[in-house]
Amino acid sequence: MAGGSAIRGSRVGAGPMGERERGESAPRQWISFFCSNGHETVPAFAVDALVPDTWDCPRCGFPAGRESATPPAAPRNEPYKTHLAYVKERRSDADGDALLEEALARLRARRGER
Missing domain, CATH: 1.20.5 (Single alpha-helices involved in coiled-coils or other helix-helix interfaces)
Known part of the structure; x- marks a missing residue:
């Protein structure tokens, strides 16, 4: 087994890649979505992007809406x-x-x- 760096693929002097190397990120907005099981999902969207009315909940898969008081009904199976x-x-x-x-x-x- 050859000796070397404990972190493979790195080099001496390599640092974290930051805003300078990647450029400015697009301005974002975080929108809350609520499913009928009470889960809250907060995906990020570009400020100028069209925000959908519903979003699939990553925890249970049910549709999630933007209003916590009236989430979309679970699909009938x-x-x-x-x-x-x-x-x-x-x-x-x-x-x-x-x-x-x-x-x-x-x-x-x-x-x-x-």
Whole structure:
């Protein structure tokens, strides 16, 4: 193992990079957003940037609004539905029985059965 600097990638005389090297940063504004779980998020925006009405909460993922008294409601989570559940929404049991009898009649006719 070769000896060397404990901090890899640095050199003697290297200092922290500051405003002089990077240039002036854009003026910023910090806006508070509140979610329905009571979390507060404070992202920074450029002063001339368009601030959105909602922001996703980084802690819970719910939408957050700018008013703490009336945060946006949590999104409604629809449970996963199977293909059969969607079919049952569109058709009644009587429709299903009629379709089954029709399909069986075609199958029997094709086989030559009665």
